[in-house]
Amino acid sequence: MAATSEDGTTPGIPTPWNRPQRRREQPALSREQIVAEAFALLDSDGIEALSMRKLAARLNAGATSLYTHVANKDELLALVVDQIFGGLPQPAAEGSEVPEVWRAKVMELAEGMRAAIMRHPWMVSVIGDVGMIYLGPNWMRLSETFLAVMETAGFDTGEANDAMSAVMGYTIGTACVEASWVTALARSGQDEQEWMNRLLPAVIEATKEFPRLHRLYTTEVPEEVAAGRDSNFGRGVDVILDGVEAALAARRRG
Amino acid sequence: MAATSEDGTTPGIPTPWNRPQRRREQPALSREQIVAEAFALLDSDGIEALSMRKLAARLNAGATSLYTHVANKDELLALVVDQIFGGLPQPAAEGSEVPEVWRAKVMELAEGMRAAIMRHPWMVSVIGDVGMIYLGPNWMRLSETFLAVMETAGFDTGEANDAMSAVMGYTIGTACVEASWVTALARSGQDEQEWMNRLLPAVIEATKEFPRLHRLYTTEVPEEVAAGRDSNFGRGVDVILDGVEAALAARRRG
């Protein structure tokens, strides 16, 4: 009668001994865990490596299990993106009455944001699918501190909003273009210096009918590239803040 | 002996009469055609409707035929994106010595670009996959005219580049966020006014712990939304140009 082996572990037919036991030691899967693992996967392997199946595998789970914690892939991406903004430096508003101080704080905010995008360049491919980012709690918190700095500096609500959208718009736009550039390079397997040496000549050739662009490429580029971009960005923010500050001064005068 | 029907069009077995004739009347498929049709498909049905198969079907072609004219989907997208920039207004540089004139021209460039992104909001989902946009011929032409305006206005090469990257960065960033917002709305099947009435209260509730954001939403939003964004954008560009102009004036003074 004993058709099964002695320890009862015959594969296939369930017996009291091989039946999985106490699966619920703890919930085993949580939204936070999923988001964190997705984050890690994105950072290490990039956007096209993130599939529900691969993500689940890294969590020792089935693909469809994820859907009990996350509505769909887009929602997951929205959660991951918002999480990024949670890790950004958020300076306190105190002392922002002094121009040098609030300018430094705004610069810190902008640079933190740019750094985050550059550190997680897959974000760029995701922005389009994640409308309504700025309803996420962390994005909201970030906006709030930005506004706090500006209003402490003396701007009224509308001016502070204008300044914020100018700086953040510039930051996002610049960083997106840069990040998509570096990921394109990475995907082609080349490093930036290598690209410089090998493809730049062709590009310069292609710009021949555009004299100003041509000059830009031939004179500006050979310098240290990444560092050059960093200082470019800083100068851009400074220019914007000059405009913002001038508007404040004008209002105070008249 | 005549097993086929009288006109020789028996399906299945090839005869001199039903054999396809002169398939090469003209190449039947061209890169331009493919790009144009992809453009149309994207505009009418959005990014997730663009697949190689569907695109080919609209061209009465097999899916894999596209690959003889286009390396892969990413290349196709790059071509489509660059084509957008070909249709933008590109003011001549003449007269840009006068501040009012070059400011107007830069504004025209920025607004044209923003309008293009808003008119083709799928662009946002594509930016991440299309690194190296600014090597496309149309983007290059656009940059060249931008630089021409700035240099005619009296900026040197580096300053002109800074100004361009500030304005374009701001434009792209702002437009991307806005566009992804409107596509998210469109995908949810709601129109903006509807969203205002139905979900805004919940959002306002969610901003309760962020007083400044809360005030922004409660006071600013109810006004005409799209128009409000347009004027916001214009003010942002103006602020940036104030900063740019001040830098020029400072250099000229000392």
Add this chain to the structure above:
DNA sequence: GCGCCGCTCCGAACACTGTACGGACACCGC
């Protein structure tokens, strides 16, 4: 005229994708 190359087109196939569905199972209050 003939053979052959190269180009264009495409059907079939492969490896994957997001996710709907339905079932299995553990835990809870009754």
Add this chain to the structure above:
DNA sequence: GCGGTGTCCGTACAGTGTTCGGAGCGGCGC
């Protein structure tokens, strides 16, 4: 004990981008 609820997941479906092999064709050298 029993139903309900929440979690987990195997299976399946309807696609996706792209590779491969081959078919038909125009034009070239001979």
